[in-house]
Amino acid sequence: MSILSFRDVSLRYPPRPGSRAAGNDRLVLDGINLQVASNELVAIIGRSGSGKTSLLNLAAGFIAPTSGTIAVDGVPIPGPGADRAVVFQDDALYPWLDARDNVAFPLKLKGMPRATRQARAQQLLELVGLGDAGDHHVWELSGGMRQRVGIARALAAEPRFLLLDEPLGALDALTRTRMQEFLLRIQARSGAGAVLITHSIDEALILASRVLVLSPHPGRLTAEIEAGFSAEILAGAATEKVKASPLFKRLHDGLTSLIHSLPNEEAAA
Amino acid sequence: MTLFTELRPLSRLAEADAAEDARNEAPAGVRPATEAAATARPVPIAVISTLTIAAIIGLWSLASARGVVSPVFLPSPRQVVIAGYNLIVTGFVDATLFEHVGASLYRIFGALIASVLIGIPAGLAIGTSRLGRGILDPIVEFLRPLPPLAYLPLVIIWVGIGEASKITVIALAMLPSIILSTSAGVRSVSREHVNAARSLGAGPRQILAQVVLPSSVPSILTGIRIALGAGWTTLVAAELVAATSGIGFMIQSAAQFLVTDIVIAGIIVIALIAILLEFLARLLERRLVPWASHR
Ligand SMILES: Nc1ncnc2c1ncn2[C@@H]1O[C@H](COP(=O)(O)OP(=O)(O)OP(=O)(O)O)[C@@H](O)[C@H]1O
Ligand SMILES: [Mg+2]
Numbered sequence: 001m002s003i004l005s006f007r008d009v010s011l012r013y014p015p016r017p018g019s020r021a022a023g024n025d026r027l028v029l030d031g032i033n034l035q036v037a038s039n040e041l042v043a044i045i046g047r048s049g050s051g052k053t054s055l056l057n058l059a060a061g062f063i064a065p066t067s068g069t070i071a072v073d074g075v076p077i078p079g080p081g082a083d084r085a086v087v088f089q090d091d092a093l094y095p096w097l098d099a100r101d102n103v104a105f106p107l108k109l110k111g112m113p114r115a116t117r118q119a120r121a122q123q124l125l126e127l128v129g130l131g132d133a134g135d136h137h138v139w140e141l142s143g144g145m146r147q148r149v150g151i152a153r154a155l156a157a158e159p160r161f162l163l164l165d166e167p168l169g170a171l172d173a174l175t176r177t178r179m180q181e182f183l184l185r186i187q188a189r190s191g192a193g194a195v196l197i198t199h200s201i202d203e204a205l206i207l208a209s210r211v212l213v214l215s216p217h218p219g220r221l222t223a224e225i226e227a228g229f230s231a232e233i234l235a236g237a238a239t240e241k242v243k244a245s246p247l248f249k250r251l252h253d254g255l256t257s258l259i260h261s262l263p264n265e266e267a268a269a
Numbered sequence: 270m271t272l273f274t275e276l277r278p279l280s281r282l283a284e285a286d287a288a289e290d291a292r293n294e295a296p297a298g299v300r301p302a303t304e305a306a307a308t309a310r311p312v313p314i315a316v317i318s319t320l321t322i323a324a325i326i327g328l329w330s331l332a333s334a335r336g337v338v339s340p341v342f343l344p345s346p347r348q349v350v351i352a353g354y355n356l357i358v359t360g361f362v363d364a365t366l367f368e369h370v371g372a373s374l375y376r377i378f379g380a381l382i383a384s385v386l387i388g389i390p391a392g393l394a395i396g397t398s399r400l401g402r403g404i405l406d407p408i409v410e411f412l413r414p415l416p417p418l419a420y421l422p423l424v425i426i427w428v429g430i431g432e433a434s435k436i437t438v439i440a441l442a443m444l445p446s447i448i449l450s451t452s453a454g455v456r457s458v459s460r461e462h463v464n465a466a467r468s469l470g471a472g473p474r475q476i477l478a479q480v481v482l483p484s485s486v487p488s489i490l491t492g493i494r495i496a497l498g499a500g501w502t503t504l505v506a507a508e509l510v511a512a513t514s515g516i517g518f519m520i521q522s523a524a525q526f527l528v529t530d531i532v533i534a535g536i537i538v539i540a541l542i543a544i545l546l547e548f549l550a551r552l553l554e555r556r557l558v559p560w561a562s563h564r
Pocket of ligand 1: 013014028046047048049050051052053054055
């Protein structure tokens, strides 16, 4: 098992070009300490602009922290790598490749021969319920299908951690609910840890074993909730039943009022 | 005063409502228009264009039939058609029309291959590296605004009067648009596409080959289409000046003997080939990058 860890991480973006005022560079994340094991799904919720994407970009290695360290198993990450595969909000699939070749993309990078990687990609497509869609252009797929291709592509890299930036944000409510259960099972089967960014408290509670709240200006992890609902659902409980339980409601209400009590972006701007 | 300021947003709301109402009524308002369209359908642009061409040819035959203009200056359309037929069958200045066209196409495609082989790597260098940009930008910016015929004499001095000089000049005329479209394509590659590749394990070279290059193909193809147009005009002009075959040379020779019907037939052939090249380039774009319109 691996551990992805943030230690005293802070992130400061340079000042907006044009604003001359001294000290105007923006501290977006401050004192972030976080550990994610490669067998759990941790959800991070917070208001728009609280720094969720920034935090995920740090974990992915797309940007470097201003201070502090991000490490996997104690080894500071050198930059982006296939051990931390990202699923983007707007899928970021390659339109010049069909669905199967998109999934096979990480395998191609590893130099796997074409026939082998196509077969493996087909398996992954079947895993995400898209066994028939391999030959489709990505623009022929619906939003939910594209997200599943994106997840299959990330899984093909055999990452130790999946970094999911609001992967279900663009889906309609019904598709989203289905995709949540799907995501839960996939993550459990893949043996990869996951960091899930979401706006939805429901989603966080259903999917995550731990829910972290990121408060804005600067972004700090202010609350942590242990949620056992994902284990119940994986064990066979109906999602609707779980959502109807008093404990779920209490946690939901608690998180809702907590988030509403936090300053929002407009107030701070 | 306070009443007035309070009323303003209200009145604006009323305006918005009125606009909304107007929009809601639009379908009803549209109906008479569609009815009108059913009776008096607007004339398709293609029809108007065809009529224009027919009118020009009509005026042209009228002018030459009435003897308004001397046939030396303006032969009749019939004469031009006959000249075209003769060009195909017997030819002019030692070659048939197809041989002249073939010579020209050989040059333009030779130049296209050369400029693609040089232009795409150069464009990648400009788009991906500061060093490449620093070195190549001034060269491209120097070359781009130059009329190719301005450096044709120099190229002839350097590489001789043969095919090489013409291909070189045309390639130089094509290069800037290929280089610039490649670097524009590289610079417009989506950040997320690159980041996705990095997080899936791609190194810098793999990102270039697997992400940056494919995502630049639509832009590169557009550059090639523009380059073909620029190359074709340059080619004909270069052949007017220095060649012993080719469609431009054919026109130039015919003009020297005042064989105006061949000149006009040649001009029409040049235009038709230009249109054909454009068409082929667009076909290629649709075939190779059907995804370009779905990004
Ligand atoms: N590349 C950047 N350069 C400068 N500032 C940035 C950059 N990216 C984000 N920011 C700023 O950092 C803050 C946090 O942005 P971030 O995208 O991480 O928020 P978020 O929580 O993901 O928001 P959302 O829920 O809307 O996606 C915002 O104020 C944003 O303007
Ligand atoms: Mg975000």
